[in-house]
Amino acid sequence: MNRVRLLVLNAALGPLDYSVPEGMRVEPGSVVIAPLGPRTVTGIVWDEGRLPGRAVDASKLRPIREVVPVPPLAEPLRRLIEWTADYYCAALASVARMVLSSGGALGGPTTTTEYRLTGGTPERMTPQRLAAIEALEGEQGTIRELAGIADVSEGVLRGLVNQGVIEPVTVAIDRPYPPADPDFDQPALSPDQLDVAKRLVQAVEARRFAPILLDGVTGSGKTEVYFEPIAEAVRMGRQVLVLLPEIALTENFLVRFEQRFGTPPVLWHSSLKSTERRRAWRAISEGTAQVVVGARSALFLPYAKLGLIIVDEAHEVSFKQDDGVRYNARDVSVMRGRFEDIPVVLASATPALESLHMAEIGTYELMELPSRFGGAELPDIKLVNLTEEKPPSGRWLSAPIIHGLEDRLAKGEQSLLFLNRRGYAPLTLCRNCGHRFQCPNCSAWLVEHRLSARLACHHCGLETAPPKTCPECGEGDCLVACGPGVERIADEVRDLFPEARVAVATSDTLGSPERAAEFIAQAEAKAIDVIVGTQLVTKGFHFPELTLVGVVDADLGLEGGDLRAAERTYQQVAQVAGRAGRGEKPGEVLIQTRHPDAPVIAALANGDRDAFYAAETEARRDAGAPPFGRWAAIILSSEDEKEAREAAVRLGDTRPQRDDLYILGPAPAPLALLRGRYRYRFLVNARRSANLQDTLREWLDAHDFPPGVRVGVDIDPYSFV
Numbered sequence: 200m201n202r203v204r205l206l207v208l209n210a211a212l213g214p215l216d217y218s219v220p221e222g223m224r225v226e227p228g229s230v231v232i233a234p235l236g237p238r239t240v241t242g243i244v245w246d247e248g249r250l251p252g253r254a255v256d257a258s259k260l261r262p263i264r265e266v267v268p269v270p271p272l273a274e275p276l277r278r279l280i281e282w283t284a285d286y287y288c289a290a291l292a293s294v295a296r297m298v299l300s301s302g303g304a305l306g307g308p309t310t311t312t313e314y315r316l317t318g319g320t321p322e323r324m325t326p327q328r329l330a331a332i333e334a335l336e337g338e339q340g341t342i343r344e345l346a347g348i349a350d351v352s353e354g355v356l357r358g359l360v361n362q363g364v365i366e367p368v369t370v371a372i373d374r375p376y377p378p379a380d381p382d383f384d385q386p387a388l389s390p391d392q393l394d395v396a397k398r399l400v401q402a403v404e405a406r407r408f409a410p411i412l413l414d415g416v417t418g419s420g421k422t423e424v425y426f427e428p429i430a431e432a433v434r435m436g437r438q439v440l441v442l443l444p445e446i447a448l449t450e451n452f453l454v455r456f457e458q459r460f461g462t463p464p465v466l467w468h469s470s471l472k473s474t475e476r477r478r479a480w481r482a483i484s485e486g487t488a489q490v491v492v493g494a495r496s497a498l499f500l501p502y503a504k505l506g507l508i509i510v511d512e513a514h515e516v517s518f519k520q521d522d523g524v525r526y527n528a529r530d531v532s533v534m535r536g537r538f539e540d541i542p543v544v545l546a547s548a549t550p551a552l553e554s555l556h557m558a559e560i561g562t563y564e565l566m567e568l569p570s571r572f573g574g575a576e577l578p579d580i581k582l583v584n585l586t587e588e589k590p591p592s593g594r595w596l597s598a599p600i601i602h603g604l605e606d607r608l609a610k611g612e613q614s615l616l617f618l619n620r621r622g623y624a625p626l627t628l629c630r631n632c633g634h635r636f637q638c639p640n641c642s643a644w645l646v647e648h649r650l651s652a653r654l655a656c657h658h659c660g661l662e663t664a665p666p667k668t669c670p671e672c673g674e675g676d677c678l679v680a681c682g683p684g685v686e687r688i689a690d691e692v693r694d695l696f697p698e699a700r701v702a703v704a705t706s707d708t709l710g711s712p713e714r715a716a717e718f719i720a721q722a723e724a725k726a727i728d729v730i731v732g733t734q735l736v737t738k739g740f741h742f743p744e745l746t747l748v749g750v751v752d753a754d755l756g757l758e759g760g761d762l763r764a765a766e767r768t769y770q771q772v773a774q775v776a777g778r779a780g781r782g783e784k785p786g787e788v789l790i791q792t793r794h795p796d797a798p799v800i801a802a803l804a805n806g807d808r809d810a811f812y813a814a815e816t817e818a819r820r821d822a823g824a825p826p827f828g829r830w831a832a833i834i835l836s837s838e839d840e841k842e843a844r845e846a847a848v849r850l851g852d853t854r855p856q857r858d859d860l861y862i863l864g865p866a867p868a869p870l871a872l873l874r875g876r877y878r879y880r881f882l883v884n885a886r887r888s889a890n891l892q893d894t895l896r897e898w899l900d901a902h903d904f905p906p907g908v909r910v911g912v913d914i915d916p917y918s919f920v
Contacts, residue, residue, distance in 0.1 A: 204250050205242030210290035214250040218260040228271030232264045267305045270484050275538035288912040289524040297499040303473050304480035309373050314365050315339040321362045327355045372474050379489050381430035383461035386423050395566045396427035402542040403428045409542040410533050412558045415568030417548045417777020426459050437506025439490045444515035450716040467493030495528035505539050508532050513545035519917040549770040556826040578779040578786030582804045585793045595683045600749040600789050613744045615730045617775040618751040621705045622646040623687045624680030634671035642872045659874040689731040704732035737774035743782025750790040765799045832913040833881040840877040846908045847879035860885035870920040
């Protein structure tokens with residue numbers, strides 16, 4: 200091989216041809232450094248004939264500079280990159296960047312210098328130094344990382360280093376991880392669990408592609424069941440990937456994993472330090488990382504000998520990435536399993552309708568756990584009709600929920616109140632002139648967060664202090680909170696029960712594994728009486744003393760015209776209901792609603808999941824929605840509203856005319872302004888037989904959009920804002 204075509208990690212460049220210097224050995228998948236003008240670029244040697252482009256005359260080729268000392272990307276991973284780019288209408292380079300997501304893993308020293316406290320004290324103590332010392336207890340990292348943890352300048356920490364309060368430590372970045380012991384603590388499984396576990400182990404032993412839907416009610420012990428095929432894969436010397444939808448769930452999972460296997464798994468998520476990412480990436484690529492637990496991005500890591508993929512809480516919306524490469528990790532997991540020829544387990548108590556359909560037609564193998572482990576019973580579910588049981592003015596909890604809380608507090612049991620709305624109130628206005636506080640960058644109201652004393656936009660992240668006077672009329676002390684968020688519900692509980700120990704559980708309060716671990720420890724130690732939380736608490740947590748769940752507003756998820764609104768509402772409420780009565784004590788679920796006759800609410804009350812899914816399936820069939828049809832969204836955006844609108848109109852004028860697809864739009868997106876960009880949207884509904892991706896590419900490629908216009912394509916969209 201004396202010439203190669205590289206997939207470089209810059210989508211604007213396209214594939215580039217290079218010569219291979221004499222004596223340099225490269226192969227498809229090799230990661231290399233190549234010259235480009237006065238600089239260098241990272242590229243991947245690709246299979247001959249699989250990338251577009253004309254061959255360049257050999258005399259004009261520049262030689263590759265060096266081969267990066269990491270294992271070549273295996274053929275199954277290269278095929279996955281191609282499939283993902285093709286299916287989701289993304290650039291190959293953008294997908295490849297997710298594979299090479301740890302730049303530090305591609306070279307550099309194998310040791311680094313980190314810093315930690317020595318236990319000493321400085322000659323002169325300042326508030327910044329005291330804050331740093333308190334924040335860094337038990338921490339170790341680079342000066343930059345520690346400065347971020349302590350929220351002080353790097354100069355403060357360097358001063359502490361000079362005084363011996365912080366010391367340097369040489370760390371081997373690529374030190375091996377402790378091995379997991381598949382026989383460390385084998386659990387006693389129920390007959391149902393044992394049957395499913397044996398079938399999963401057989402799938403691992405067969406070393407064949409097998410998509411499996413593990414459908415088990417909440418509390419049925421799905422985690423303990425899929426630990427058994429993990430153990431078998433470890434015995435066979437194969438690697439395992441476990442995908443979790445939330446970082447906050449990681450800590451709870453780690454405890455259970457270590458109890459079973461004697462050591463923690465290898466972690467991969469956005470909160471890892473750069474040195475931790477390098478260590479994990481290299482161990483994964485070399486095959487020494489046995490079990491990897493991570494967020495959706497872990498799916499694209501270069502596993503050397505992958506033997507099993509498990510997607511826990513596979514129905515979760517957070518597996519869908521909504522920016523960059525807009526992929527669904529659940530579906531890409533199945534495709535990676537196909538390319539690697541290994542089993543893929545999708546585990547859920549409330550599977551996605553698409554997954555149930557695939558099981559019904561025999562594409563997925565269905566394995567069921569129909570009852571809770573250890574004889575625990577599913578909770579008793581009751582509806583609270585808010586048109587009849589109205590809370591007092593300015594309150595949001597009905598009498599049945601208040602009585603339920605009172606009863607649990609008297610018994611020393613725990614309660615959970617669920618409202619999928621962060622902050623104190625979703626809308627803040629002036630009581631004098633009615634001015635509404637809106638985000639300047641988005642078509643969204645600013646949400647009041649009293650815990651942090653900020654007004655925040657949940658779309659662009661903007662935060663600002665609440666003004667002392669109304670910016671419209673100048674009136675002071677005039678702000679009024681409209682509607683409830685979890686913080687407001689927590690305040691209501693404190694007002695009703697001053698002795699209750701209340702914890703707010705959201706992505707704001709449990710934004711890191713450490714915070715999640717602290718919350719779990721407090722709940723398990725019975726240091727919390729009432730948990731008030733968002734969708735973060737609907738999954739993964741197991742508190743035996745939690746016997747009451749109150750759903751504050753079951754109708755909230757049905758608003759907004761989301762095509763999957765009913766399914767998502769059912770999943771969230773069913774999951775949060777499943778937190779009740781997981782121990783020996785019976786559980787009760789009270790669902791507040793103004794629409795008790797709505798099909799999804801009635802199905803929840805009756806515990807009739809099958810009837811709900813059957814009705815939802817027929818509605819989807821009639822609408823040509825997934826899994827019977829396909830959806831795609833096209834978003835055009837610009838900082839100039841006129842430019843975005845005109846580009847959308849021009850694109851709409853050339854829409855393809857086909858019998859197997861229907862195009863709606865252009866129209867302003869529901870969030871017409873997002874992060875300072877004006878947005879127009881097309882929604883495409885296609886039959887299953889339509890060549891959707893090629894049609895969209897041909898349509899878009901025929902246009903030259905202005906430099907200020909961005910075009911995004913979302914195949915199988917989950918968000919319609």
